[in-house]
Amino acid sequence: MPNANFLRSFSAPMRATSGGAAARRASFLTDWRQYVAYLGFALIFVFFSTTLFDKGFLDPNNLLNILRQTAMISIMSVGMTYVLAAGEIDLSIGMAAGLVSLVAAVTIDAYGSVAGVAAGIAVGALVGFANGVLTTRIGIPSFLTTLAMMGIARGAAMWMTQTKSVPILDDGFIWLFGGGNLGPVPILVLWTVVIAAVGHIVLRRTTFGRRVLATGGSEIAARYSGVDTRSIKMRVLIISSLTAAIAGMLYAGRLHSGRFQLGEGDELSVIAAAVLGGTSLFGGTGTVVGSIIGSLMIGVINNGLLLMGLEYSQQLIARGLIILIAVAISQSRRR
Amino acid sequence: MNSAALPAVAVRLAGVSKSFGGVRALENVDFEALPGEIHALLGENGAGKSTILKILNGVHAPDAGGVEINGAPLGEYTPDAARRAGIGMIFQEMSLAPTLTVAQNIFLNHELKGKFGFIDDAAAARRSLELFATLGVEIDPLARVSDLSAGQRQLTEIAKAISRDVRVLILDEPTTALSSGEVENLFAILRRLKSNGVAIIYVSHRMDEIARIADRATILRDGRRVITAPMSELTLDKIIEHIIGRRSRGFSDVARKAAARGAPLLEAKGISGLRKPEEVDLTLYAGEVVGLAGLLGSGRSALARILFGVEPKRAGEIRIKGVPVAIDSPRDAIAHGLVLVPEDRLRQGLILEHSVEANASLAILDRLASWSFVSRARAIDAVDRQIVGLRIRAASRDAAVRTLSGGNQQKVVVAKWLNAEPDIFVLDEPTAGVDIGSKAEIVALVRALAQRGKAVFVISSELSELLTAADRILVMADGRIVSETARAEFDDPVPSDDVAEQLNHAERQLSAIIQRAYARN
Numbered sequence: 001m002p003n004a005n006f007l008r009s010f011s012a013p014m015r016a017t018s019g020g021a022a023a024r025r026a027s028f029l030t031d032w033r034q035y036v037a038y039l040g041f042a043l044i045f046v047f048f049s050t051t052l053f054d055k056g057f058l059d060p061n062n063l064l065n066i067l068r069q070t071a072m073i074s075i076m077s078v079g080m081t082y083v084l085a086a087g088e089i090d091l092s093i094g095m096a097a098g099l100v101s102l103v104a105a106v107t108i109d110a111y112g113s114v115a116g117v118a119a120g121i122a123v124g125a126l127v128g129f130a131n132g133v134l135t136t137r138i139g140i141p142s143f144l145t146t147l148a149m150m151g152i153a154r155g156a157a158m159w160m161t162q163t164k165s166v167p168i169l170d171d172g173f174i175w176l177f178g179g180g181n182l183g184p185v186p187i188l189v190l191w192t193v194v195i196a197a198v199g200h201i202v203l204r205r206t207t208f209g210r211r212v213l214a215t216g217g218s219e220i221a222a223r224y225s226g227v228d229t230r231s232i233k234m235r236v237l238i239i240s241s242l243t244a245a246i247a248g249m250l251y252a253g254r255l256h257s258g259r260f261q262l263g264e265g266d267e268l269s270v271i272a273a274a275v276l277g278g279t280s281l282f283g284g285t286g287t288v289v290g291s292i293i294g295s296l297m298i299g300v301i302n303n304g305l306l307l308m309g310l311e312y313s314q315q316l317i318a319r320g321l322i323i324l325i326a327v328a329i330s331q332s333r334r335r
Numbered sequence: 336m337n338s339a340a341l342p343a344v345a346v347r348l349a350g351v352s353k354s355f356g357g358v359r360a361l362e363n364v365d366f367e368a369l370p371g372e373i374h375a376l377l378g379e380n381g382a383g384k385s386t387i388l389k390i391l392n393g394v395h396a397p398d399a400g401g402v403e404i405n406g407a408p409l410g411e412y413t414p415d416a417a418r419r420a421g422i423g424m425i426f427q428e429m430s431l432a433p434t435l436t437v438a439q440n441i442f443l444n445h446e447l448k449g450k451f452g453f454i455d456d457a458a459a460a461r462r463s464l465e466l467f468a469t470l471g472v473e474i475d476p477l478a479r480v481s482d483l484s485a486g487q488r489q490l491t492e493i494a495k496a497i498s499r500d501v502r503v504l505i506l507d508e509p510t511t512a513l514s515s516g517e518v519e520n521l522f523a524i525l526r527r528l529k530s531n532g533v534a535i536i537y538v539s540h541r542m543d544e545i546a547r548i549a550d551r552a553t554i555l556r557d558g559r560r561v562i563t564a565p566m567s568e569l570t571l572d573k574i575i576e577h578i579i580g581r582r583s584r585g586f587s588d589v590a591r592k593a594a595a596r597g598a599p600l601l602e603a604k605g606i607s608g609l610r611k612p613e614e615v616d617l618t619l620y621a622g623e624v625v626g627l628a629g630l631l632g633s634g635r636s637a638l639a640r641i642l643f644g645v646e647p648k649r650a651g652e653i654r655i656k657g658v659p660v661a662i663d664s665p666r667d668a669i670a671h672g673l674v675l676v677p678e679d680r681l682r683q684g685l686i687l688e689h690s691v692e693a694n695a696s697l698a699i700l701d702r703l704a705s706w707s708f709v710s711r712a713r714a715i716d717a718v719d720r721q722i723v724g725l726r727i728r729a730a731s732r733d734a735a736v737r738t739l740s741g742g743n744q745q746k747v748v749v750a751k752w753l754n755a756e757p758d759i760f761v762l763d764e765p766t767a768g769v770d771i772g773s774k775a776e777i778v779a780l781v782r783a784l785a786q787r788g789k790a791v792f793v794i795s796s797e798l799s800e801l802l803t804a805a806d807r808i809l810v811m812a813d814g815r816i817v818s819e820t821a822r823a824e825f826d827d828p829v830p831s832d833d834v835a836e837q838l839n840h841a842e843r844q845l846s847a848i849i850q851r852a853y854a855r856n
Binding site for chain 1: 665
């Protein structure tokens, strides 16, 4: 640079060293808070391992069961991580999963499993596309768009079969979506691992992931930097609905049927999982691995409280308190 | 107000020290402000000014030393205690609730109560009118704050402060958002408050304002007091010398080499915005810096936003390197090699919570990636090159830009664009809120960009900065370009030996053009 000499003569004495130490300390603290999910997960796991040792908490079957039960939440939390990181929210995923389970079941019955999967994915994409258009083109906040979509998806699912569940008899579908094992590994776990790995790499390593975080960090600054923020928001909402579609079909495969109730209320568990994992509700930060840990944490808590023999009402209270404490720590900011 | 016997000293800090996590922000600082004086507090960002303000405002407690207000020691350091002691602060970022009315804001948290203890909005409106009358301004107490201009909001802040009978008024960069008429108004009010015995502590980077309004100045550097002296004993160069801490001639250090004007890179014809600007013609040449002067609200920033594709244009044509182009978004502009360093770096320029690296690489992600996977090594390489080249002072490339000083934040915005290797730079108020040392660095950088063959367009309210940076200066008034003058024409035909005096002469010439443009309307 031709002006380097000039600048050297002008700049004030370096203060970076002293200020740097403080900044490093601060960033260590914030980082530490982000890792609270991992720490909390470890703590809760150890706690249940010791207190529930004789009740079979550590039994491999019980652990695999936890993984199976949390798979759908984990998968949807990958999509939710993108949505939250981009500064939006998606409340429609739970109902979308239920709708997709029914669409898949009905289509499998009529045209076979390949068509069923295609129809399920298509419905998921359509819900996400509608969310995206309403949010980015018309400018309705995603909270409202997806809240409305939640009702529409549930209504459509109930209307489709007059609230009746539709059985799935296709063995291939049931194996691939939910029921099967690959060696000792449940196929649900494989789905989770694959989707989480792809989600993690795309968010951390690709231009798209960086732009998602930038959009959530400051939409205006991202736009001024040449990021097409509308397209980013559109895409994260479609990704979220696609993970909901996969979760819906996994529910269907696991229960051998499509039902409108499947996925009911999952949106809140999924958001809780992402937030537990250190993703900000206000955008700009988020890790897929954290969300998966958050989801497992919720699963372990549910399982442990059940094994402890608490009544359902007590489970609800205990779970709520644990989640509140963890979120309070992970979201607290330096003042 | 005048009747009460005035104490000799309104604010006294004696031997105040304050550290934050091992970093010394203030070291044994003595400071006095007298009743009925306007006392300027000067220093670079990080020199300790805001720490003093925060101690006075009760946000921080000093580690050592004490504070006396009107002769009485401040017992505890809380915002409430500071307020009770008679300290009022006008915040840089305004602290008004936009959805409430002017009167509701003024009496926020000490609402006037009527019968039965209900809030009496009518009384608040009446009292607000009286307050505005003492300030000599007219603002509707029932207007919503969101409908006010920046200047009116500022006056509302001041009314809010004096509604609590302040004895010490602190203003932190109060004129950043004001038009020059509003600045005059503010100064008139400050003088009136001063004559009523209020002690005013005035923090600003704008030297011209300080020279006009302040009676005395205290200069801080690296957390220590360098000097306190009457303004009459301080020249501009002396102030800058004390602030920076080594011999310097401010802007006059920036070399002005005659630039070789190259090919036209941007030609804009008949550009009109939805409201402003009106039929602006503009040609930017390679190797040339064009300055745009004009008052706030004249349409300067709107022109920049139109060129960058943020704001739609109503009419006009833009050619880049002779080819007509359609710029409908910043993406289009960047693709055509035109970038904007925006007016509001905190909102538009940066993602504050993200790292220096993330910010500086955001605009060039595609270039850093293969198969859309961003290469960390390439990103680090590109960002570090700019950190070194621009001398960005940050704890590391991973530090959040929020932790950087204003000048360094602005350099991160510039770094983002340097990596994109554009041909045309538009900079909108690039040195607003930046300390004087970094200001000169940024102006030198603007010159360096032109020398490297870029076309540079600088919008600024600081005339000395424009005159130092630009080869050609346009003046905008009410959305139209009203004059275009080569920089050389501002020079005194019989130049003085003193470089600072030469700059002063040019500044008076340019200021006269702007004032005449507004006088005509």
